[in-house]
Amino acid sequence: xxxxxxxxxxxxxxxxxxxLDVPRGSLCALVGPSGGGKxxxxxxxxxxxxxxxxxxxxxxxxxxxLAPARRPVSMLFQDWNLFxxxxxxxxxxxxxxxxxxxxxxxxxxxxxxxARVGLAGMDGRRPADLSGxxxxxxxxxxxxxxxxxxxxxxxxxxxxDPGLRRDMLxxxxxxxxxxxxxxxxxxxxxxxxxxxxxxxAFVAEGRIRAAGPPAAILGSDDPLVVRFLGRRASGAAVSAx
Amino acid sequence: xxxxGLAASALVVGVVFVALWGLVRAGEGIDTAVLASPYLHRIIxxxxxxxxxxxxxxxxxxxxxxxxxxxxxxxxGRGALLGLxxxxxxxxAVVVVFAVVAVFGRSGWLGSALxxxxxxxxxxxxxxxxxxxxxVFLNAPFCARVYLRALEAQPPESWRLAAHLGLTPAATFRxxxxxxxxxxxxxxxxxxxxxxxxxxxxxxxxxxxxxRATLEVAIYxxxxxxxxxxxxxxxxxxxxxxxxxxxxxxxLASRRGGESAGANxxxxxxxxxxxALRTIDGxxxxxxxxxxxxxxxxxxxxxxxxxxxxxxxxxxxxxTSVAIAAxxxxxxxxxxxxxxxxxxxxxxxxRRPRAAGxxxxxxxxxxxxxxxTLVAGLYVVLRGHVDASTMGVPMVVVVNALMALPFAMxxxxxxxxxxxxxxxxxxxxxxxxxxxxxxxxxxxLLRGSLFGALATAAALSMGDLGVIAFFGGSELTxxxxxxxxxxxxxxxxxxxxxxxxxxAVVFALALIAQTGRDADARAA
Numbered sequence: 061x062x063x064x065x066x067x068x069x070x071x072x073x074x075x076x077x078x079x080l081d082v083p084r085g086s087l088c089a090l091v092g093p094s095g096g097g098k099x100x101x102x103x104x105x106x107x108x109x110x111x112x113x114x115x116x117x118x119x120x121x122x123x124x125x126l127a128p129a130r131r132p133v134s135m136l137f138q139d140w141n142l143f144x145x146x147x148x149x150x151x152x153x154x155x156x157x158x159x160x161x162x163x164x165x166x167x168x169x170x171x172x173x174x175a176r177v178g179l180a181g182m183d184g185r186r187p188a189d190l191s192g193x194x195x196x197x198x199x200x201x202x203x204x205x206x207x208x209x210x211x212x213x214x215x216x217x218x219x220x221d222p223g224l225r226r227d228m229l230x231x232x233x234x235x236x237x238x239x240x241x242x243x244x245x246x247x248x249x250x251x252x253x254x255x256x257x258x259x260x261a262f263v264a265e266g267r268i269r270a271a272g273p274p275a276a277i278l279g280s281d282d283p284l285v286v287r288f289l290g291r292r293a294s295g296a297a298v299s300a301x
Numbered sequence: 302x303x304x305x306g307l308a309a310s311a312l313v314v315g316v317v318f319v320a321l322w323g324l325v326r327a328g329e330g331i332d333t334a335v336l337a338s339p340y341l342h343r344i345i346x347x348x349x350x351x352x353x354x355x356x357x358x359x360x361x362x363x364x365x366x367x368x369x370x371x372x373x374x375x376x377x378g379r380g381a382l383l384g385l386x387x388x389x390x391x392x393x394a395v396v397v398v399f400a401v402v403a404v405f406g407r408s409g410w411l412g413s414a415l416x417x418x419x420x421x422x423x424x425x426x427x428x429x430x431x432x433x434x435x436x437v438f439l440n441a442p443f444c445a446r447v448y449l450r451a452l453e454a455q456p457p458e459s460w461r462l463a464a465h466l467g468l469t470p471a472a473t474f475r476x477x478x479x480x481x482x483x484x485x486x487x488x489x490x491x492x493x494x495x496x497x498x499x500x501x502x503x504x505x506x507x508x509x510x511x512x513r514a515t516l517e518v519a520i521y522x523x524x525x526x527x528x529x530x531x532x533x534x535x536x537x538x539x540x541x542x543x544x545x546x547x548x549x550x551x552x553l554a555s556r557r558g559g560e561s562a563g564a565n566x567x568x569x570x571x572x573x574x575x576x577a578l579r580t581i582d583g584x585x586x587x588x589x590x591x592x593x594x595x596x597x598x599x600x601x602x603x604x605x606x607x608x609x610x611x612x613x614x615x616x617x618x619x620x621t622s623v624a625i626a627a628x629x630x631x632x633x634x635x636x637x638x639x640x641x642x643x644x645x646x647x648x649x650x651x652r653r654p655r656a657a658g659x660x661x662x663x664x665x666x667x668x669x670x671x672x673x674t675l676v677a678g679l680y681v682v683l684r685g686h687v688d689a690s691t692m693g694v695p696m697v698v699v700v701n702a703l704m705a706l707p708f709a710m711x712x713x714x715x716x717x718x719x720x721x722x723x724x725x726x727x728x729x730x731x732x733x734x735x736x737x738x739x740x741x742x743x744x745x746l747l748r749g750s751l752f753g754a755l756a757t758a759a760a761l762s763m764g765d766l767g768v769i770a771f772f773g774g775s776e777l778t779x780x781x782x783x784x785x786x787x788x789x790x791x792x793x794x795x796x797x798x799x800x801x802x803x804x805a806v807v808f809a810l811a812l813i814a815q816t817g818r819d820a821d822a823r824a825a
Contacts, residue, residue: 108726110652129732140723145745158733160741206731 062105062210062242067114069104076100076266077114082244082259084119084209087236089253089274090246092263093288098246101263102212105244106135118210118242129158134203136216141199142187148174148198149183155202173201177231193224197231204235211236213245229256250278250289264288306643309636310663313706316699317666320678327681328534335535340512348515351429351504352497355436359493362437363444364482366589369582370445371452371478372573382586385593389442391811392804393764394435394502395781399788399800400596401435401507402426408793410595427509435503438596440493445589451485452478460570470572487554495547499540499671502766506785516540520673525771530681537674548669603801606794610802615783619802622763622779625697630758632702637709637754640664642739645717649725664710667703672767675700693772700768705758712754716746716821746821753817760810764803780806
């Protein structure tokens with residue numbers, strides 16, 4: 061289980077403080093307004109943001125003393141998940157050997173995982189020759205070969221069109237079930253994870269305002285949730301006059 | 302990376318510290334009454350006067366030229382004028398001195414033309430007029446290019462709005478152009494003033510007398526002509542203080558917001574059809590062409606004596622220049638890369654912005670250090686231990702490398718920051734570090750700028766007539782020194798040939814530098 065207790069990320073004049081539990085093997089969606097602290101939370105878990113106080117464990121292991129590369133975490137960003145001068149196979153291979161000295165067995169593993177994400181035969185293509193969805197599939201493939209149990213997605217599919225976005229989320233869900241991954245993802249549109257997310261956390265003003273089953277969060281009367289979802293205070297959807 | 306950064310900073314700080322210690326030693330017991338001497342006051346007054354006038358004239362001509370080029374996007378010769386600006390920007394100071402003498406000197410093109418008309422203007426060039434012409438020639442094109450780039454980078458929405466509102470030419474200038482010029486001017490003015498205040502080659506050659514010197518020239522004269530190390534130390538301390546203030550002012554003035562990249566949308570400007578502006582732009586462009594073209598053309602006159610370039614002394618000087626430039630460039634870029642990588646690592650991964658700022662500060666410190674201050678200090682310390690005749694080449698390499706260090710740093714920092722911004726977190730999460738990070742993550746975005754930095758540092762060293770003027774002689778001559786010697790001996794045709802060769806080499810290096818930056822821009 062990923063357990064965060066009063067994790068404090070401090071900026072001049074602004075503090076973010078998080079408490080959250082994500083059970084092992086589950087998918088938790090982070091929703092909330094832009095600038096509310098979703099990326100900061102994911103970055104703190106990945107080790108990119110220094111944590112000033114609190115505790116953060118995964119399956120009982122303290123994450124805070126670990127450097128980003130030592131954490132049991134793989135992360136996908138919205139952009140620049142791939143090095144543009146390396147082909148798909150090399151980008152995935154970095155997940156096995158950062159110095160890219162790959163053995164024949166490593167290359168086989170790379171080809172196999174690329175096939176698993178639907179990119180069989182595309183090993184030699186560079187990012188510029190791939191579509192947006194294919195690029196994210198390469199990044200997913202790399203996350204898989206890293207064999208890290210906690211996967212973080214920071215609006216990783218936000219730039220894709222709705223149909224492709226859903227395909228990618230289905231793929232993430234399938235991989236989660238196959239490999240027993242714990243997935244924590246920030247998303248823009250709550251509808252995207254309908255039926256996929258086991259839990260949801262609403263992040264705003266640097267705090268987790270509510271966490272629980274998606275239906276409970278989306279039906280919350282918290283004014284920030286209501287405003288974020290564009291509902292009237294009564295819960296009715298905003299309609300044109 | 303951290304070790305490399307520490308070693309580079311220790312080297313730079315060590316050299317500077319030894320030089321300052323040497324100056325303190327040389328200055329022991331010196332009569333500080335020199336500070337109150339009328340000679341020193343005259344020098345400082347003259348330095349301030351020529352630097353102030355040079356700055357104002359350069360900014361005015363640069364701004365007028367930039368606006369005219371912005372408004373007139375298509376006229377015959379626009380490309381040639383832009384090429385002239387680019388050429389004038391990279392010309393070594395000593396070549397500009399030659400060009401100014403060749404055109405405006407008593408026996409130059411203008412003097413000869415006036416003489417043919419029966420009017421002898423006399424030796425008006427040497428002194429303030431010559432210095433101003435050379436400084437404006439060197440700096441106005443640079444100002445024009447900086448202003449033009451900033452004006453062209455305005456967001457397209459501004460132009461659309463101006464066209465939509467039908468703004469008058471005066472309102473267009475007030476609302477769109479003036480704020481950009483005002484934003485760019487403080488940093489540009491400080492930089493031009495700093496360059497003119499510390500000018501050496503131009504003032505040495507065109508000053509025309511000891512009273513019309515800059516502190517830099519006065520230090521040179523104290524060292525070379527009088528071997529008075531105490532006076533050199535005192536003048537260096539003064540130069541260091543004033544240069545430091547100006548450099549700090551430049552750093553402060555340079556802190557400004559980002560710019561929007563623009564595309565070609567100037568056809569939307571509402572003031573293009575104004576007859577008054579058309580006339581003004583035409584006059585400005587004609588003045589710029591008349592001012593810039595003849596000196597550049599005078600360098601091309603070197604073709605007439607191109608065979609003189611095969612003389613043994615020219616070949617030897619060229620070889621020495623290339624060797625010194627190569628060594629200085631590699632040293633400067635090596636130091637800059639080590640400092641930039643360490644500063645980035647401290648800023649982004651270790652979150653120690655103050656320590657990162659220290660590394661960056663070390664790289665930019667030479668901006669405040671006049672070359673002769675370094676030379677004077679190092680010479681005082683080393684002369685007891687090292688044969689003075691063997692000191693020349695290493696000293697010139699070290700000082701040229703330190704002088705090029707801020708420029709190399711400035712070229713290397715942006716691509717490194719971009720690589721960090723794009724791939725830093727990914728590289729961290731994948732555990733890509735050290736040389737592997739440089740090779741895999743940074744190199745694709747860095748390589749163009751790295752070659753650009755090498756070319757820039759080499760160009761600065763190739764064209765430098767500073768430290769070499771102190772150490773140089775019959776045994777050690779570079780192309781700039783040879784040009785200066787030929788100019789002094791009135792061997793104008795041979796001087797033109799050397800100026801042409803020097804210009805060609807520096808221009809080629811500038812082209813390489815630009816190609817490197819363009820390659821990085823494409824990679825980004």
